[in-house]
Amino acid sequence: xxxxxxxxxxxxxxxxxxxxxxxxxxxxxxxxxxxxxxxxxxxxxxxxxxxxxxxxxxxxxxxxxxxxxxxxxxxxxxxxxxxxxxxxxxxxxxxxxxxxxxxxxxxxxxxxxxxxxxxxxxxxxxxxxxxxxxxxxxxxxxxxxxxxxxxxxxxxxxxxxxxxxxxxxxxxxxxxxxxxxxxxxxxxxxxxxxxxxxxxxxxxxxxxxxxxxxxxxxxxxxxxxxxxxxxxxxxxxxxxxxxxxxxxxxxxxxxxxxxxxxxxxxxxxxxxxxxxxxxxxxxxxxxxxxxxxxxxxxxxxxxxxxxxxxxxxxxxxxxxxxxxxxxxxxxxxxxxxxxxxxxxxxxxxxxxxxxxxxxxxxxxxxxxxxxxxxxxxxxxxxxxxxxxxxxxxxxxxxxxxxxxxxxxxxxxxxxxxxxxxxxxxxxxxxxxxxxxxxxxxxxxxxxxxxxxxxxxxxxxxxxxxxxxxxxxxxxxxxxxxxxxxxxxxxxxxxxxxxxxxxxxxxxxxxxxxxx
Amino acid sequence: xxxxxxxxxxxxxxxxxxxxxxxxxxxxxxxxxxxxxxxxxxxxxxxxxxxxxxxxxxxxxxxxxxxxxxxxxxxxxxxxxxxxxxxxxxxxxxxxxxxxx
Numbered sequence: 001x002x003x004x005x006x007x008x009x010x011x012x013x014x015x016x017x018x019x020x021x022x023x024x025x026x027x028x029x030x031x032x033x034x035x036x037x038x039x040x041x042x043x044x045x046x047x048x049x050x051x052x053x054x055x056x057x058x059x060x061x062x063x064x065x066x067x068x069x070x071x072x073x074x075x076x077x078x079x080x081x082x083x084x085x086x087x088x089x090x091x092x093x094x095x096x097x098x099x100x101x102x103x104x105x106x107x108x109x110x111x112x113x114x115x116x117x118x119x120x121x122x123x124x125x126x127x128x129x130x131x132x133x134x135x136x137x138x139x140x141x142x143x144x145x146x147x148x149x150x151x152x153x154x155x156x157x158x159x160x161x162x163x164x165x166x167x168x169x170x171x172x173x174x175x176x177x178x179x180x181x182x183x184x185x186x187x188x189x190x191x192x193x194x195x196x197x198x199x200x201x202x203x204x205x206x207x208x209x210x211x212x213x214x215x216x217x218x219x220x221x222x223x224x225x226x227x228x229x230x231x232x233x234x235x236x237x238x239x240x241x242x243x244x245x246x247x248x249x250x251x252x253x254x255x256x257x258x259x260x261x262x263x264x265x266x267x268x269x270x271x272x273x274x275x276x277x278x279x280x281x282x283x284x285x286x287x288x289x290x291x292x293x294x295x296x297x298x299x300x301x302x303x304x305x306x307x308x309x310x311x312x313x314x315x316x317x318x319x320x321x322x323x324x325x326x327x328x329x330x331x332x333x334x335x336x337x338x339x340x341x342x343x344x345x346x347x348x349x350x351x352x353x354x355x356x357x358x359x360x361x362x363x364x365x366x367x368x369x370x371x372x373x374x375x376x377x378x379x380x381x382x383x384x385x386x387x388x389x390x391x392x393x394x395x396x397x398x399x400x401x402x403x404x405x406x407x408x409x410x411x412x413x414x415x416x417x418x419x420x421x422x423x424x425x426x427x428x429x430x431x432x433x434x435x436x437x438x439x440x441x442x443x444x445x446x447x448x449x450x451x452x453x454x455x456x457x458x459x460x461x462x463x464x465x466x467x468x469x470x471x472x473x474x475x476x477x478x479x480x481x482x483x484x485x486x487x488x489x490x491x492x493x494x495x496x497x498x499x500x501x502x503x504x505x506x507x508x509x510x511x512x513x514x515x
Numbered sequence: 516x517x518x519x520x521x522x523x524x525x526x527x528x529x530x531x532x533x534x535x536x537x538x539x540x541x542x543x544x545x546x547x548x549x550x551x552x553x554x555x556x557x558x559x560x561x562x563x564x565x566x567x568x569x570x571x572x573x574x575x576x577x578x579x580x581x582x583x584x585x586x587x588x589x590x591x592x593x594x595x596x597x598x599x600x601x602x603x604x605x606x607x608x609x610x611x612x613x614x615x616x
Binding site: 068130133134137138140141144145148153156157159160161163164167168170171174175177178179181182183185187 | 531547558561566578579582586604605610
């Protein structure tokens, strides 16, 4: 049991940090938080080593077996998300410590931040559908608190809208849990995947759960709450919301889809998700082009990128293992690279707003000349969002394209290309404003160098992900992760070969080091 | 399914529908919140009611409903706090119509 120590540690540390932070003075909150970030990083790394050594792990908390106790499970997918959270939230915490001025505002940030992190880890590691619900609710409450805590009128309206959408989404999900439990008598995902009977109750249950999760993921046309909440929150909060919080409901949807074999039972529903994703790409990109506030551009870009992630669902085909594997790998890589790039982009946007002192796009004139570092961080993240090589976003789109070709669903290809063009358009529009001559260039402020480094680190990581893409994909193909991953011999090598286009000589080196 | 289970389940579904109706229709924030709570009660009733079919009482849904009630109370408390703050700042009990884009 001691061997599994990283798993309970990943749950207990953030919860303990949240409670301890509430009791301490503001200075000590910072110290406790840094210590806890360090523990989280070490715990997620040791969980990764554990996974590589002994494969997927199930851990009953406090040795109480399910159904009375809570079982946690760490497989390749879960560990990837745990690592993503540790990296992004760790850097965002550093940014927040530098960004928020000392005072009650900064003091309130830490407990909410830690509850958010606890909820995220709880969701990644949950092995049953009810713990996923508890995680979702804790996540929503913490995230709404984070949106509201700047206290302005706009933030409050955004927070109330977000809360109403989140509550409705959670209840729809819980309704599905109730129906599934009534029909099957179990909550465990792995039991459900074996006992799943197609029927009226299961169909209604899954439809309700999917609706709730889509509302929480802000998939078009259920996205209206997202831009004010993500665009209006304080910068480190925006980064956390867009990079991590929004991924939680997508992760649950993916889990349900694969483990309960919805992609086999209801291929039409998968197609529907894909088409909603396509509309999200078009609408999010178009609206991002029309915004006048910098952070709103980035927030609408999130709406579009969620659409990209949804494209993986119609590509998960029961009759085509190769296409499914590529789709899963591409979709997950898309989630990872979006997390890094969007967090980097929000932080860079926050730095630009600090430079100019105004949130409008038009205020950016002259920034490229006087504050090139800030605009460079924004541009690097933009490269990954556009999907230009050699970024993580490019590898993800490449895999999705290959999957669309493999399953002969050519109609997703123009959707992806159009999305790339729209992303390029809204990123270059920001550049366009920043290259204008400034009349008042002497009024620029200088954001702290630490803030710049945080933004650059995340943006650079999203590019770097393109070079080491085989490594996260390898984790996805560990044995018994997902029913889907029961792959024909040699399919991992196949998909890795696909990645080795001429720009990818570097990949060869990394793929050889795999144990 | 025993007849009491059917009654519980149907009542749960009815409450859910009423709650959803109110949640969508009302603009007053407190009414919206009450509708959410009614919907929550409907889901809890369904959870306990549907699991009774084998004749004996199943402890798992009871535990789930207890957890669910705790979550719903916390959510309601947070919502009430935000709504009250909004009333103090704007003097209104409804959200503004614009900003919906």
